[in-house]
Amino acid sequence: MKRFSEPIYVTRPYFPPLEDFSRGCAEIWANRWLSNNGPILQKFHRSLAAYLSEGETNLALFNNGTSALELAYQAADFAGGEVITTPFTFVATSHALVRSGAKPVFADIDPDTLCLDPAKCAELVRPGVTRGIVPVHVYGHVCDVAGFAELGRRNGLKVVYDAAHAFGIPGIARHGDLSMFSLHPTKLFHSAEGGLLVFRNPALQTRFFELRDFGIRSEEECVEVGTNAKMNEFQALMGLECLKRIDDLLAHRREVHAAYASVLAGRDGVRLLEHSQNHAYEPVLFADRKTRDRVYEGLKAANVFARKYFFPLLTDFAPYAYARGTCPVAEDAAVRVLTLPTYFDLPAETAAEIAQLVRELI
Ligand code: T4K
Numbered sequence: 001m002k003r004f005s006e007p008i009y010v011t012r013p014y015f016p017p018l019e020d021f022s023r024g025c026a027e028i029w030a031n032r033w034l035s036n037n038g039p040i041l042q043k044f045h046r047s048l049a050a051y052l053s054e055g056e057t058n059l060a061l062f063n064n065g066t067s068a069l070e071l072a073y074q075a076a077d078f079a080g081g082e083v084i085t086t087p088f089t090f091v092a093t094s095h096a097l098v099r100s101g102a103k104p105v106f107a108d109i110d111p112d113t114l115c116l117d118p119a120k121c122a123e124l125v126r127p128g129v130t131r132g133i134v135p136v137h138v139y140g141h142v143c144d145v146a147g148f149a150e151l152g153r154r155n156g157l158k159v160v161y162d163a164a165h166a167f168g169i170p171g172i173a174r175h176g177d178l179s180m181f182s183l184h185p186t187k188l189f190h191s192a193e194g195g196l197l198v199f200r201n202p203a204l205q206t207r208f209f210e211l212r213d214f215g216i217r218s219e220e221e222c223v224e225v226g227t228n229a230k231m232n233e234f235q236a237l238m239g240l241e242c243l244k245r246i247d248d249l250l251a252h253r254r255e256v257h258a259a260y261a262s263v264l265a266g267r268d269g270v271r272l273l274e275h276s277q278n279h280a281y282e283p284v285l286f287a288d289r290k291t292r293d294r295v296y297e298g299l300k301a302a303n304v305f306a307r308k309y310f311f312p313l314l315t316d317f318a319p320y321a322y323a324r325g326t327c328p329v330a331e332d333a334a335v336r337v338l339t340l341p342t343y344f345d346l347p348a349e350t351a352a353e354i355a356q357l358v359r360e361l362i
Helices: 018-031 039-052 065-075 092-099 118-122 145-155 204-211 233-244 246-264 289-301 318-323 328-336 348-361
Strands: 059-062 082-085 103-106 130-134 158-162 178-182 195-199 216-218 270-272 282-286 337-340
Touching: 018 039, 018 233, 039 059, 039 233, 059 065, 059 204, 065 092, 065 158, 065 178, 065 195, 065 204, 082 092, 092 103, 092 318, 103 318, 118 145, 130 145, 145 158, 195 204, 233 246, 246 270, 246 282, 246 348, 282 289, 282 328, 289 328, 289 337, 289 348, 328 337, 337 348
Parallel strands: 082 103, 082 130, 130 158, 158 178
Antiparallel strands: 059 195, 178 195, 270 282, 282 337
């Protein structure tokens, strides 16, 4: 069986040309400005608004996705209530709820997209107690946005999308009240660390600018309890440089996906998930846990470090064990899923070789 000489990780961050980043650093030196809404951050903000075709007042940048989520939940007034969400996600989706004073209530997922199922959420709505819904566009699979819009409208609930995996999908930020994009280096588009909120109500922008800066409005006014969630100038510079290449980054993901699909699509014993609209991840489902774990170990022996995103399920972790066993579809997916490597300089031929290894290991 083939073994790669260099380790291949599930992902690698994109690095823009060093000369371009250095030119930006020279600008930072000249500005003598490092954080607190600096000029590079403002440039990044404007470039993002243009890329997303959003008004400049419809977004705000933060130091990472998790603090962006916490502040989104604070603005959505989730504290003291229940919020329905998915157990099939990264822990941050729910941790941010708890840290914002809300209780996560877990509903099951759709077996096809692995996204939260609005019909399952409807069964858990408690009038006067439920405040909102947090679906996740997991792997860049777009949720049933019409279903969530209807559920939110019917019950007067805020819909906050965890769109951590969904950057680059046209129009994705138009759904719900608010969407959070993670700009972590493991994401296809990043700012070294970072988070982005896009919201429909532009009046929220001032609130988010204050919340990310301790709740400070002016030198002599602190209007509410905020935190320090400001993006600094180096992060903004990295984001700006990556944004210049976003079309290439997305195109390359499509090539890698096509390479995986050319070997795995329609094969017995493995299902390559085909729903992603940005191919942020390359999830595959195996027939059972034993096969998944054998493939994971076999790939490791071949120097390929796939990851079991998202296993264990959130409801199997101590803080959320109160909901253990309540989401059978998610439990089944978590033990059978594996995400294969994909990143900007992974050659498509290497992806095809990894796919071949997967077939041999099944
Ligand atoms: N919501 C969802 C649905 C999310 O998936 C996430 C984050 C969030 C919210 C929160 O957003 P942030 O606060 O993170 O902005 C990673 C990431 O740390 C996390 O951002 C991400 N989701 C999650 C799915 O994956 P780990 O613990 O698996 O990462 P780690 O350090 O094992 O990195 C994975 C691989 O990437 C490594 O094997 C090698 C490679 N790598 C990583 C980094 C950081 C590099 O080559 N270079 C690097 O600099 O959590």
